[in-house]
Amino acid sequence: MPIPMRQGARIGWYLFAQKKLHRREKFPLIVELEPLFACNLKCNGCGKIQQPHDLLAQRMPVERALAAIEEAGAPMVSLAGGEPLMHPQIDVMVNELVKRKKYVYLCTNAELVRKRWDKFNFKPSPYFAFTIHIDGLQERHDESVAKQGVFDEAIEAIKFLKEKGFRVTTNSTFFNTDTPQNIIDVMNFLNDEVKVDQMMISPAYAYEKAPDQDHFLGVTETRELFSKAFAGGNRKRWRLNHSPLFLDFLEGKIDFECTAWGIPSYSLLGWQKPCYLMADGYVKTYKELIEKTDWSKYGRGRDERCNNCMAHCGYEPTAVLATMGSIKESLRALREQG
Numbered sequence: 532m533p534i535p536m537r538q539g540a541r542i543g544w545y546l547f548a549q550k551k552l553h554r555r556e557k558f559p560l561i562v563e564l565e566p567l568f569a570c571n572l573k574c575n576g577c578g579k580i581q582q583p584h585d586l587l588a589q590r591m592p593v594e595r596a597l598a599a600i601e602e603a604g605a606p607m608v609s610l611a612g613g614e615p616l617m618h619p620q621i622d623v624m625v626n627e628l629v630k631r632k633k634y635v636y637l638c639t640n641a642e643l644v645r646k647r648w649d650k651f652n653f654k655p656s657p658y659f660a661f662t663i664h665i666d667g668l669q670e671r672h673d674e675s676v677a678k679q680g681v682f683d684e685a686i687e688a689i690k691f692l693k694e695k696g697f698r699v700t701t702n703s704t705f706f707n708t709d710t711p712q713n714i715i716d717v718m719n720f721l722n723d724e725v726k727v728d729q730m731m732i733s734p735a736y737a738y739e740k741a742p743d744q745d746h747f748l749g750v751t752e753t754r755e756l757f758s759k760a761f762a763g764g765n766r767k768r769w770r771l772n773h774s775p776l777f778l779d780f781l782e783g784k785i786d787f788e789c790t791a792w793g794i795p796s797y798s799l800l801g802w803q804k805p806c807y808l809m810a811d812g813y814v815k816t817y818k819e820l821i822e823k824t825d826w827s828k829y830g831r832g833r834d835e836r837c838n839n840c841m842a843h844c845g846y847e848p849t850a851v852l853a854t855m856g857s858i859k860e861s862l863r864a865l866r867e868q869g
Contacts, residue, residue, distance in 0.1 A: 793848025
């Protein structure tokens with residue numbers, strides 16, 4: 532399924548302008564904006580909440596967040612964390628980004644959506660979507676987030692948001708404990724029964740600080756898992772928010788190099804080097820990130836931390852750029868996502 536036509540056209544023009552008009556070699560497709568590290572859950576595969584207590588207590592001022600996004604110039608923003616709904620001005624941040632015609636995805640575990648709804652002033656907009664974290668059906672998801680009842684609340688939150696007119700997408704991360712049938716079951720459920728607008732999928736990345744270090748996928752495992760899950764027409768039937776080439780990549784039909792600069796991350800600590808998943812230091816400005824990071828050091832065969840990574844934040848930008856650079860692939864993307 533496509534992203535909305537208006538958004539697709541906007542992103543296409545942005546990419547064309549960066550490559551052909553401005554002749555830029557490196558530019559952001561989407562910024563991962565983390566206005567806090569605190570979270571209401573302690574997911575087994577997450578390394579983001581393993582921060583000092585004083586840092587977990589901090590919340591990024593709205594003005595600082597907006598300035599970072601304006602500097603980078605990306606057309607899309609993924610509001611992550613931590614749990615964004617623990618930020619008391621997250622609605623103000625969203626509404627200001629929407630005013631600037633940025634496409635905003637608010638990533639949440641959804642446990643606080645209904646509990647804190649009256650504290651916020653979110654408004655439906657073609658520029659705004661909630662992205663709900665769903666890693667499997669009830670038992671599998673609650674195990675992943677280390678708390679019972681979270682899956683049921685997330686599904687109720689999706690229904691709640693859709694009734695209020697919001698676009699709702701999901702984000703699912705898979706580990707080596709998952710099977711192709713696990714993926715098929717949750718994707719069918721979200722696609723056919725819950726009827727979310729779009730779904731994103733990704734193999735888990737081995738965060739160094741994640742409590743569980745034993746269940747991250749290797750490259751061969753990832754390819755086998757997704758090729759089996761996508762079989763039988765599932766891939767074309769599901770409303771996946773990914774380019775066809777990225778899905779090819781997950782199946783092992785094509786290989787890419789990582790484009791780490793395509794989805795940069797900005798948090799309370801600054802711009803993270805080199806990407807959302809690895810922390811080799813921070814810089815104050817986006818310009819410094821691009822100009823002072825030795826990008827040639829990263830990727831499979833160059834940094835062992837990258838060897839098993841197939842996460843969308845590194846490889847979806849590569850797939851999108853490859854699509855834009857090929858008439859054949861551009862037409863295929865229009866056909867498969869249209």
